[in-house]
Structure formats: structure tokens, C-alpha cells
Amino acid sequence: MSVRDREIAIEVRNLWKTYVLYHHIVTSFKEVVLHFPRLFKKLRQSRFEVLKDVSFEVRKGEVFGIMGHNGAGKSTLLALIAGVIKPDRGTIKVKGRISPLLELGAGFHPELTGRENIILNGLLLGLTKREIMQRFDKIVEFSELGHFIEEPIRIYSSGMVARLGFSVAVHTDPDILLVDEVLAVGDANFQQKCLRKMEELRNNGVTMVFVSHSRAQMEAICDRIMTIDHGRVVSIEEINRHAEKKTC
Amino acid sequence: MISLTTRQWEYYRDLIFELTNKELKLKYKSSMLGFVWSLLLPFSHALVYFIAFKYILRIKVENYALFLIVGLFVWQWFANSILAGTGAVLSNGNLIKKTKFPYEFLVIAVIISEWLHFILAFVTIFIFLGVYGIPPNTYWVFIPFLMVVQSIMNTGSAFLVASVTVFFRDMVWFINIFLNMFFYLTPIIYPIEMIPDRLRIFIVDANPMALFVALYRQIIIHGTFSYEYFLLAILYSVVIFLFGWWVFAKLKWKFAEVL
Ligand SMILES: Nc1ncnc2c1ncn2[C@@H]1O[C@H](COP(=O)(O)OP(=O)(O)OP(=O)(O)O)[C@@H](O)[C@H]1O
Ligand SMILES: [Mg+2]
Numbered sequence: 001m002s003v004r005d006r007e008i009a010i011e012v013r014n015l016w017k018t019y020v021l022y023h024h025i026v027t028s029f030k031e032v033v034l035h036f037p038r039l040f041k042k043l044r045q046s047r048f049e050v051l052k053d054v055s056f057e058v059r060k061g062e063v064f065g066i067m068g069h070n071g072a073g074k075s076t077l078l079a080l081i082a083g084v085i086k087p088d089r090g091t092i093k094v095k096g097r098i099s100p101l102l103e104l105g106a107g108f109h110p111e112l113t114g115r116e117n118i119i120l121n122g123l124l125l126g127l128t129k130r131e132i133m134q135r136f137d138k139i140v141e142f143s144e145l146g147h148f149i150e151e152p153i154r155i156y157s158s159g160m161v162a163r164l165g166f167s168v169a170v171h172t173d174p175d176i177l178l179v180d181e182v183l184a185v186g187d188a189n190f191q192q193k194c195l196r197k198m199e200e201l202r203n204n205g206v207t208m209v210f211v212s213h214s215r216a217q218m219e220a221i222c223d224r225i226m227t228i229d230h231g232r233v234v235s236i237e238e239i240n241r242h243a244e245k246k247t248c
Numbered sequence: 249m250i251s252l253t254t255r256q257w258e259y260y261r262d263l264i265f266e267l268t269n270k271e272l273k274l275k276y277k278s279s280m281l282g283f284v285w286s287l288l289l290p291f292s293h294a295l296v297y298f299i300a301f302k303y304i305l306r307i308k309v310e311n312y313a314l315f316l317i318v319g320l321f322v323w324q325w326f327a328n329s330i331l332a333g334t335g336a337v338l339s340n341g342n343l344i345k346k347t348k349f350p351y352e353f354l355v356i357a358v359i360i361s362e363w364l365h366f367i368l369a370f371v372t373i374f375i376f377l378g379v380y381g382i383p384p385n386t387y388w389v390f391i392p393f394l395m396v397v398q399s400i401m402n403t404g405s406a407f408l409v410a411s412v413t414v415f416f417r418d419m420v421w422f423i424n425i426f427l428n429m430f431f432y433l434t435p436i437i438y439p440i441e442m443i444p445d446r447l448r449i450f451i452v453d454a455n456p457m458a459l460f461v462a463l464y465r466q467i468i469i470h471g472t473f474s475y476e477y478f479l480l481a482i483l484y485s486v487v488i489f490l491f492g493w494w495v496f497a498k499l500k501w502k503f504a505e506v507l
Contacts, residue, residue, distance in 0.1 A: 082346075083348040101346045107342050107345065109270070109340075112273070120270060123266055129262040129265075
């Protein structure tokens with residue numbers, strides 16, 4: 001059965017997202033008091049359109065890549081899919097449980113240890129403590145953090161944080177995995193390991209949305225790649241991975 | 249009717265337990281005396297007020313030390329819940345931006361952590377009762393109810409400040425000034441009887457904290473209980489809770505964007 005015939009896991013229709021730059025608006029009390037009439041004008045000026053009429057769908061078990069320049073709106077799109085922020089207009093339908101947004105400086109508390117963060121993260125993802133402890137050893141093993149797991153996250157290197165973030169995300173049995181550039185800070189070994197793991201998850205029917213600036217990495221794993229430019233979808237191209245595999 | 253499955257029960261229990269645990273850990277990280285500090289603070293206040301009011305201004309209140317301790321602990325519980333509430337959402341930006349979960353639990357964890365502090369502080373009140381030789385009375389059965397009602401007010405206040413502070417950082421300054429003024433305008437270091445009649449309606453009847461402090465004192469020191477005050481306190485607490493909850497629910501969708 002080809003990917004095209006499978007059910008839809010993520011459906012995004014005519015999505016618009018505007019950020020209101022709150023820090024522009026209420027920088028201080030003084031400003032509110034002194035420039036009150038100007039506030040309304042400012043409110044209009046301080047809007048910023050990040051995503052404009054974005055539509056696409058991702059099938060179950062598909063690896064969907066998103067590329068684009070810095071500030072194109074990729075991370076915003078992932079945050080919308082994760083349900084962390086809300087769109088202004090348009091709809092997002094998601095089927096299944098989503099992993100935490102995996103980006104640099106992932107959702108950890110810097111003062112807590114790796115162990116405490118694994119438990120906290122698992123809980124926020126909807127697992128009970130018992131369910132987390134069943135997976136605990138696997139998470140630590142995959143991350144290769146060793147005794148650092150008992151140290152506070154603030155002393156981790158960025159690669160170590162990324163390792164832990166990725167490891168927690170893939171071991172909590174998500175239906176949908178959102179990966180935003182985390183692999184960039186991992187060393188070659190770990191990148192390989194993550195890509196292998198993603199391949200394994202794909203075979204188990206996990207849907208993935210993958211953001212990266214590395215074209216080669218994207219082509220190696222993605223079924224399709226979408227390019228966005230200043231918040232607009234420019235293209236969605238099919239990657240013929242199976243053909244490539246045959247040639248090598 | 250909302251019914252929870254066994255797994256959901258287990259989940260919410262774990263979530264609340266771990267978030268509260270984290271709150272306590274962060275509060276006392278690299279502090280040697282830890283919890284003792286949160287007892288020493290109201291005690292140091294009590295000592296200063298005792299000297300200033302008993303020996304210098306010569307206030308005429310029976311058992312003034314006990315009077316102060318009860319009032320200050322009850323106040324401290326409220327003030328600490330609000331102050332901790334300002335950081336409940338703000339200091340968890342990392343988590344909020346990456347995962348969607350019921351953010352309300354961040355505030356509830358803070359409230360439970362402050363509640364545990366109050367319970368432990370309350371134990372020291374019993375030591376004072378022993379010193380003054382005041383025997384227990386039947387009105388003590390109201391103490392748990394009073395705590396529940398005050399928890400409701402504290403929670404509502406914390407919901408309000410936790411969400412508003414995210415958008416308006418000046419709130420932290422405002423809250424400090426507000427708490428300071430509110431403290432001296434509430435009969436905590438002076439008795440209700442000293443307030444002129446025409447001011448009582450503002451300082452006592454319209455002030456839930458005055459009602460709570462008065463109720464705890466009635467029960468513990470005098471062995472009486474004013475049902476009127478109690479009903480009024482319930483009314484205020486429910487209104488504050490609903491308002492705080494409503495504001496939080498209105499604003500929570502924007503947390504991840506602003507943090
Ligand atoms: N919380 C926010 N409030 C206001 N503006 C924001 C917010 N988050 C992002 N933006 C703006 O939205 C635009 C898109 O940001 P986004 O993070 O989605 O880009 P990106 O495609 O992920 O870029 P990069 O490749 O650098 O990660 C940027 O111009 C950014 O300044
Ligand atoms: Mg990004």
C-alpha cells in the first residue's frame with residue numbers, strides 16, 4: 001500500500017497566523033499612561049503576518065519535510081500543529097498523540113536534573129509516572145548521557161539537551177513526531193542514530209514532520225518536502241526515495 | 249457529570265504530585281535551612297510588631313503574641329500564594345512553549361506547595377496555645393472548613409496574577425505595593441475593635457482577609473465563631489475564584505506566543 005492511499009494524519013486548510021507583538025504594545029506603564037491614544041494605532045502596526053493561506057496534508061506514516069529561510073514560519077507552523085498556539089483563520093486537524101515540539105533548548109526545566117525532566121516531560125505528554133518508569137531505562141540508554149542524567153540540565157551542552165529531548169520524544173510512543181532542527185547540534189554518530197530511529201518509527205506507522213536546513217538529510221528521509229517563503233507555500237515536491245535505494 | 253477512569257485518576261495524581269514536588273525543590277534548592285526560613289519570616293515580623301505595639305504604643309490586646317502569630321500566618325499564606333502565583337506561568341515558559349497540557353496545574357501546584365507550608369506553620373500555633381494554656385474547644389472543627397474556603401480564594405487570586413503577569417510584567421511591582429497597603433489596612437496587627445465604626449464597612453466587611461483573620465482568631469483564641477463572617481468569606485472566595493479562573497481561561501491561549 002503506498003503512502004497516498006493511507007488515512008490523513010494532519011490536515012491543514014487555509015491557515016493564517018498573525019503575531020501581535022505585545023512587547024511593542026505594553027513596554028511600560030509610562031507608555032500606557034502617556035501615549036494612550038497612540039496605543040490603538042500601534043496595535044495595528046505591531047501585527048505581523050507569519051503564515052499566509054497555508055494548506056497541506058500529511059498521511060499516516062509519512063515523513064513530511066519543511067524547508068525555508070530563517071524566519072519563514074516553519075517553527076510557527078509546527079507550534080500550530082502541536083496545538084501550543086492557535087491560528088487566526090483556517091483549520092488544523094490532527095489524528096493521534098503528538099510528541100513535544102523538538103527544537104533547540106527543548107521543553108526542559110534548567111534547574112531540574114535529566115531524570116526529573118524525563119518524568120516531568122512524560123507527565124506533560126500525558127503518561128502516568130508508572131508508564132514513564134517503564135520506559136525510563138530505554139530513554140537514558142538511547143540518549144547515552146550516562147551519569148549526567150542525575151545532573152541539572154543547565155550544565156548540559158546543547159547536543160546533550162537535544163539527545164535527551166529526542167530520546168524522550170521517541171520513547172513516549174507518539175503517533176506524530178515533530179522535529180525542528182534538533183539533529184543539527186547532535187554529533188555525526190547521534191544524527192545517524194536518530195535517522196535510523198526515525199526510519200524505524202516510520203515503519204511502525206508514526207507520522208513525522210521534519211524541519212531542517214540540510215537538503216541532503218531531508219532527501220534521505222522525507223517522502224515529500226514543502227518549501228515556504230515568507231509564510232507562503234512555494235512548492236511541495238515528491239522525493240523518490242525508493243528509486244534512489246534501488247540504484248545504490 | 250464528569251467521571252474519571254482509574255488511569256486518569258492515576259495520571260492527575262502523578263501530575264499534581266510531580267509539579268508540586270518540582271515547586272518545592274526549586275524553592276529550596278541550595279538553601280540549607282529550607283523550610284525553616286518560611287517560618288522565621290512571620291516570626292521575625294511578629295517579634296518586631298510585638299515590641300513596637302506592646303511596649304512602645306502599649307496596645308491593649310489580650311494574648312497579643314498569639315494574636316499576632318495567628319494573624320500573620322494567615323496573612324502570609326495569602327501573600328505567599330499571590331507572590332508564588334506571579335511566577336507560576338512565567339517561570340515555566342520552556343514547558344508551555346513545547347507541549348500542550350492543562351496549564352491550570354502549574355497554578356494548582358504552587359497553591360498546594362503554599363498550602364503545605366501553611367499546615368506546617370499552623371503546628372507552631374499549637375505550641376503557642378500550650379504556652380498560653382488555652383484548651384481546645386469544639387469550634388476547632390471549623391478550622392479545616394476555613395482552610396478550604398481560604399484555599400479557594402488563594403487559588404482564584406493566584407490564577408488571576410499568574411495569567412495577567414505574563415502580559416503585563418509590571419504586575420509584579422504593583423502586587424508588592426498592593427500587598428503592602430493591603431496588609432496595614434487589614435486588622436492583622438491591631439484588633440477590629442480599634443477601627444472607627446464608619447470605616448469598618450470598608451476595612452472589615454468588604455475585606456475577605458479581615459474576615460479570615462478574625463475567624464481564625466475567634467476560633468483559636470476566644471472560642472467563638474461568627475457565621476455571618478463565615479458566609480461572607482465563602483461568598484467573596486467563590487467570586488474571586490470564578491473571576492481568576494475566567495481571566496486565566498481567557499488568556500491561556502496566548503501564553504505560548506508571549507513567553
Ligand atoms: N512569539 C512570537 N511573537 C512574535 N513574533 C514571532 C514569535 N515567534 C516567531 N515570530 C516571528 O515569526 C516569524 C517566523 O518565525 P519562525 O520561528 O516560525 O521561523 P522559522 O522558519 O522557524 O525560522 P528558523 O529557520 O530561523 O528557525 C519570524 O519573523 C519571527 O520573528
Ligand atoms: Mg525555527
